[in-house]
Structures are given as C-alpha cells and as structure tokens.
Amino acid sequence: MGQTVWSGAHGSGAKLSKSNLLLSALGSDLPASWVREVHLRPRQVLCEQGEPLDTVYFLHSGVVSKLAIFQDGTEIECVLVGREGAVGAMAALGLRSGLTRDVCHMEGVASAVDADLFRSAVQNSNHMSGIVLGYCAWKMSCAIRNGACNALHPIEQRLAKWILTCCDVLEQSEISLSQEVFAKMLGAQRSSVNIILQRFRSEGLIELGRSRLTLVDRQKLIRRSCECYADLKVMEQEISGGMGEIREPAPRRPEEPRVWTLNGQTSPSVR
Ligand SMILES: [Zn+2]
Missing domain, CATH: 2.60.120.10 (Jelly Rolls)
Known part of the structure; x- marks a missing residue:
C-alpha cells in the first residue's frame, strides 16, 4: 500500500x-x-x-x-x-x-x-x-x-517518562496539552504535576507555555525518568x-x- x-x-x-x-x-x-x-x-x-x-x-x-x-x-x-x-x-x-x-x-x-x-x-x-x-x-x-x-514509581519519574513517550509517539518535541490532562493521564493531582513541571522548567529540561510543553533537554529528562x-x-x-x-x-x-x-x-x- x-x-x-x-x-x-x-x-x-x-x-x-x-x-x-x-x-x-x-x-x-x-x-x-x-x-x-x-x-x-x-x-x-x-x-x-x-x-x-x-x-x-x-x-x-x-x-x-x-x-x-x-x-x-x-x-x-x-x-x-x-x-x-x-x-x-x-x-x-x-x-x-x-x-x-x-x-x-x-x-x-x-x-x-x-x-x-x-x-x-x-x-x-x-x-x-x-x-x-x-x-x-x-x-x-x-x-x-x-x-x-x-x-511502584513516584509521580516525578512517571511524569518524565510520560513526556518522553508522548514526544516519541508524536515525533516532535512539543506537546499541546494542559497540565490537567497530564495529571489525568497519570492519575495524579494537578497541583503535584504543576510543581514538578515548574521544577523541570527551572532546571532547563522543558519550556512551558499556555497548554503547551516543549522538551528542551531530552537526555537529562531521560535521567529523571524511571x-x-x-x-x-x-x-x-x-x-x-x-x-x-x-x-x-x-x-x-x-x-x-x-x-x-x-x-x-x-x-x-x-x-
Ligand atoms: Zn516506571
């Protein structure tokens, strides 16, 4: 085909x-x-x-x-x-x-x-x-x-894994989804997800926009994943x-x- x-x-x-x-x-x-x-x-x-x-x-x-x-x-x-x-x-x-x-x-x-x-x-x-x-x-x-x-694994590691996996599936470094969706997918509180995402951002692993996340440093995020x-x-x-x-x-x-x-x-x- x-x-x-x-x-x-x-x-x-x-x-x-x-x-x-x-x-x-x-x-x-x-x-x-x-x-x-x-x-x-x-x-x-x-x-x-x-x-x-x-x-x-x-x-x-x-x-x-x-x-x-x-x-x-x-x-x-x-x-x-x-x-x-x-x-x-x-x-x-x-x-x-x-x-x-x-x-x-x-x-x-x-x-x-x-x-x-x-x-x-x-x-x-x-x-x-x-x-x-x-x-x-x-x-x-x-x-x-x-x-x-x-x-078994803590939310921070699972969130790192989810971002990496989602970028792999989309074949791009940007995910246009709200933090609420992130939290829902992981069965976590939105407030917990927000705290971790802000930490990832401050460490230069990701960039955050309005309902948008950009993966900046893939290798470092892999090390934060489980x-x-x-x-x-x-x-x-x-x-x-x-x-x-x-x-x-x-x-x-x-x-x-x-x-x-x-x-x-x-x-x-x-x-
Ligand atoms: Zn795991």
Missing part, C-alpha cells in the same frame, strides 16, 4: 502525505477499498470501555490515550497510540469490546477500517497476522509495564525486530531516537 495520501484532511485544501507505519507494513493484504479517512477531534472517544469494538483506527497524526476507567470515574492511562500503530488492533485477536476508553488528545487524521473486515483480513493472511500479533504483543507489554510503573522508559524502548526494539517489514535498521541504545524502516523508507527521527 505504501504511503497513504489524501487531500484537504485538515480543511486547508493542501495535499497531505503521511503514513501510518502499521498500515504501511500491512501492504495490499488489507484492501484499500476497505479504508476510509476520518478526522479526529480533541477529546473524541474512539472506543468506550466495555462497548462494541467496531472500528480500527490507523493514526496518521495526533495521539490517543487508552484509559482504564474505574467505577468512581477515575481514569488512568494504560498506553499511548500514535502514528506507529492502531487503536482497536486487538480486534484481530478476537476482541469484540473495548478493554479501555480510547480518547484523542488532539486533532488528527486516521484511516478507519471496519473491525470485522480487519479481523477477517488478518485471519486470512500470514503476512498480516505476523505483523499485527507482534504489534499487539508490544502494546500489551507496554500496558503491563505501565501498570506496574503506576503502582527505568521503565529505557526498558520499554528496548522491548519495542526486540518486538519490532520480529515483525517482518516493521523493523529497525540496527541496534541502538535505549535513549536514541526511534527510526523505523518500512519498505526502504525511513520515518522521521524523534528529536
């Missing part, structure tokens, strides 16, 4: 050319006629926890949090999904209802596929099965590790190495930017 190309997706009329790495890797085994382009809005819920999982979204831009929801209304993030993957990919494993509430953080564009069609395509293609199972294994591993991290950030990057490398066309070109240290190679094309590095 190569890179997905569409026009006017953000209303600008300008042609955009972006690609979802997972969708690109699946190639023509997923018929293009099954795929429709959709615009994602901030705070849009793509799938509700416990509700039917009827659509798979391959993100081209934006970022989605998969949130665990509790009876008292508490939400906490399990894992982030961006241009590297798909929301609802677990449909391929037979899942028919959402394990999490999947919420868009910002405006974006995705390719949407009916979950039943996606499931049948994966079941009928060894090529797709290998890639999708590898991707799901990776995301499940991330969610398991993040759950343990939430229980071990989970580096461990998850290693896990990503190991699993992606076994995903056929989705693989990294060479071993690298955990703190180095992710570079996927897809059909000879290299994605932008994370800076």
